[in-house]
Amino acid sequence: MKYLISSWNYLNDRLGLTQMVKPLFGHLVPSNATWWYVFGTATLFSFLVQIVTGITLATVYIPSTGQAYESLQFITNQAAFGRVLRGIHNWGAYAMIFFVGVHMMRVFLTAAYKFPREMSWLTGTFLFLLTVTMGFSGQILRWDQNAIWSLVVGAEQAGRTPLIGDLLAQFILGGRTFGGATLSRWFSLHMLWLPAGIFALLGIHLYLVIRNGISEPPEAGRPVDPKTYRSWYENLLQKKGVPFFPNAAWRDVVFSTAVIVGIVVVAVLVGPPALGKPPDPTIIEANPRPDWYLLWYFAALALIPPGIENYFIIGAPLLAGIVLIALPFVANKGERHPRRRPWAIGAVIIIVVMVGTLWYEGARSPWSPDFTAKPLPQSVIGASSGPVYQGAQVFHDKGCEYCHTISGYGGERGPNLSDAGNLLSRDEMISRILNGATNMPPFAGNISPQELDDLVTFLQTRKIK
Amino acid sequence: MKLNPLAPNEEAEHQESGSGEFTFHGISRRQFLTVLSFSLGGIAAALVSVPIIGFLISPLLDKPKEVWRPVGRADDFRVGTTSQVSFQDPSPLPWAGVTSRTAAWLRRDSQEQFTAFSVNCTHLGCPVRWLPDATLFMCPCHGGVYDQSGNVVAGPPPKPLVHYPVRVRNGEVEVRTSPLPITT
Numbered sequence: 001m002k003y004l005i006s007s008w009n010y011l012n013d014r015l016g017l018t019q020m021v022k023p024l025f026g027h028l029v030p031s032n033a034t035w036w037y038v039f040g041t042a043t044l045f046s047f048l049v050q051i052v053t054g055i056t057l058a059t060v061y062i063p064s065t066g067q068a069y070e071s072l073q074f075i076t077n078q079a080a081f082g083r084v085l086r087g088i089h090n091w092g093a094y095a096m097i098f099f100v101g102v103h104m105m106r107v108f109l110t111a112a113y114k115f116p117r118e119m120s121w122l123t124g125t126f127l128f129l130l131t132v133t134m135g136f137s138g139q140i141l142r143w144d145q146n147a148i149w150s151l152v153v154g155a156e157q158a159g160r161t162p163l164i165g166d167l168l169a170q171f172i173l174g175g176r177t178f179g180g181a182t183l184s185r186w187f188s189l190h191m192l193w194l195p196a197g198i199f200a201l202l203g204i205h206l207y208l209v210i211r212n213g214i215s216e217p218p219e220a221g222r223p224v225d226p227k228t229y230r231s232w233y234e235n236l237l238q239k240k241g242v243p244f245f246p247n248a249a250w251r252d253v254v255f256s257t258a259v260i261v262g263i264v265v266v267a268v269l270v271g272p273p274a275l276g277k278p279p280d281p282t283i284i285e286a287n288p289r290p291d292w293y294l295l296w297y298f299a300a301l302a303l304i305p306p307g308i309e310n311y312f313i314i315g316a317p318l319l320a321g322i323v324l325i326a327l328p329f330v331a332n333k334g335e336r337h338p339r340r341r342p343w344a345i346g347a348v349i350i351i352v353v354m355v356g357t358l359w360y361e362g363a364r365s366p367w368s369p370d371f372t373a374k375p376l377p378q379s380v381i382g383a384s385s386g387p388v389y390q391g392a393q394v395f396h397d398k399g400c401e402y403c404h405t406i407s408g409y410g411g412e413r414g415p416n417l418s419d420a421g422n423l424l425s426r427d428e429m430i431s432r433i434l435n436g437a438t439n440m441p442p443f444a445g446n447i448s449p450q451e452l453d454d455l456v457t458f459l460q461t462r463k464i465k
Numbered sequence: 466m467k468l469n470p471l472a473p474n475e476e477a478e479h480q481e482s483g484s485g486e487f488t489f490h491g492i493s494r495r496q497f498l499t500v501l502s503f504s505l506g507g508i509a510a511a512l513v514s515v516p517i518i519g520f521l522i523s524p525l526l527d528k529p530k531e532v533w534r535p536v537g538r539a540d541d542f543r544v545g546t547t548s549q550v551s552f553q554d555p556s557p558l559p560w561a562g563v564t565s566r567t568a569a570w571l572r573r574d575s576q577e578q579f580t581a582f583s584v585n586c587t588h589l590g591c592p593v594r595w596l597p598d599a600t601l602f603m604c605p606c607h608g609g610v611y612d613q614s615g616n617v618v619a620g621p622p623p624k625p626l627v628h629y630p631v632r633v634r635n636g637e638v639e640v641r642t643s644p645l646p647i648t649t
Contacts, residue, residue, distance in 0.1 A: 179554055
């Protein structure tokens with residue numbers, strides 16, 4: 001025991017451990033910090049989980065376009081703990097992205113970005129951007145069919161940038177088409193460049209917590225005045241502050257532990273996302289879609305009018321970035337409590353409702369034709385021969401059913417035709433089929449008079465009493 | 466005891482700023498050493514940066530040669546039909562694996578005439594599918610539709626499907642490899 005103590009004293013003297021750690025753990029924080037303050041550490045701990053699982057996965061994963069898929073199959077199906085490890089890395093990523101969003105929303109709602117914490121918000125904004133990029137690049141490293149087509153979609157979007165679009169697209173692909181150079185580029189980005197950036201910004205982000213202190217819980221009628229805030233805050237700490245550890249930190253520990261336990265449990269129960277088909281560009285039965293955190297943006301791209309698309313693809317993320325960066329500089333003083341900042345609550349509600357709706361739509365993807373639509377069953381057609389039956393076959397064979405639903409069968413890209421017979425006359429139907437519409441191809445020349453006649457006869461029988 | 470050796474030495478500072486430090490043409494020793502340190506640092510950084518940046522952007526600069534790749538016997542394609550063909554990239558890296566393959570839609574317009582379409586939708590690059598009965602190309606992502614000549618007939622695509630150069634040599638259909646079409 002005596003020996004242990006003297007060794008500790010030796011090390012502590014030479015390394016300056018207490019001197020270094022004490023201000024980190026012992027710094028005073030407002031005593032009334034609550035459960036609202038745990039989301040930042042939850043993000044941090046999710047990130048730590050990502051680091052250790054990522055490093056471990058990298059011991060087996062092969063970043064070669066020809067072999068990555070097989071190494072992933074080996075990790076998932078054969079390696080001891082491989083499935084769980086991939087699962088933790090996946091759900092840890094989801095947790096990190098989720099909590100970075102919640103953390104950001106909390107900081108915005110309580111205006112913790114105001115003086116003197118503008119730089120915390122700024123570094124946080126870039127950390128958010130890096131986190132999402134980590135997520136996307138991680139999805140690429142999953143190197144299945146969905147990954148390569150997501151990359152094409154990403155390159156096409158980057159391609160819409162004025163002037164340098166082509167170069168950006170090539171940078172994303174590692175050349176003019178995807179090939180051997182593509183994956184190792186994303187591997188390096190995901191494993192080294194982005195984490196290096198996150199470490200750097202995270203260092204500043206955490207240092208600023210020590211330098212400026214955590215924001216005290218807001219109170220209505222107590223605005224931030226940059227002239228007096230610092231001394232007021234210092235005074236608050238001296239009078240009512242408590243040491244960060246353990247008086248405030250225990251909540252962070254409890255919550256982060258719950259998060260990590262949750263990640264592991266879900267990883268064991270649900271496992272990692274299934275690998276899709278191999279990354280072979282000649283297998284074109286593909287329907288690429290992003291992971292959930294970008295699904296709402298995918299939906300937005302499907303729903304905006306094509307005319308403004310070029311401006312939207314580049315302009316919308318740019319505008320969002322400018323707003324986020326400008327926020328703490330435009331509004332760095334004044335009221336912090338959400339009750340005195342109704343516009344802030346409004347903004348959050350609008351964003352949540354908008355993203356939520358787009359999300360829901362993205363998950364349903366009604367704009368995607370349903371290529372799996374089976375021919376209508378006889379019970380729906382109501383005939384086993386004759387023009388009505390023939391028309392139903394035309395309805396399937398000509399691809400109408402990929403976009404139009406009848407009695408629960410078919411895609412949702414176009415209007416539901418279950419009651420088309422109630423709505424359109426024979427002539428109106430013929431005109432629509434031959435001429436098409438904005439989102440419907442004209443079938444003139446692609447359909448024989450007999451087929452058209454049968455099809456319309458069939459559609460006229462689609463009535464709801 | 467001084468804990469931090471990097472902290473400015475106040476005594477020395479006082480001495481220097483006090484009575485005349487050595488200067489040469491109005492440049493003090495301290496100014497000279499500052500400029501020298503930053504310059505040397507800059508030179509070292511630049512030296513290392515050149516190969517790094519060059520390495521990273523080189524795939525963007527070299528234009529891969531475009532080569533003709535056989536995709537099948539001309540006799541195997543019936544006039545008026547569209548079928549999927551595939552070919553190898555011009556100079557695939559040894560570890561590229563299946564990723565170095567490219568798909569295309571090949572249409573035989575007439576006895577002599579073939580048209581090869583890129584499978585990439587001009588909207589966001591998803592692979593379009595050919596519906597033989599409807600004689601339409603349809604994109605699974607956002608429902609873009611093209612007719613058999615590749616012209617947009619419905620949905621969001623801004624441009625017709627991109628054509629690959631195609632020719633017939635000794636009864637063999639050949640497609641010229643091209644970059645992935647990026648709509649700008």
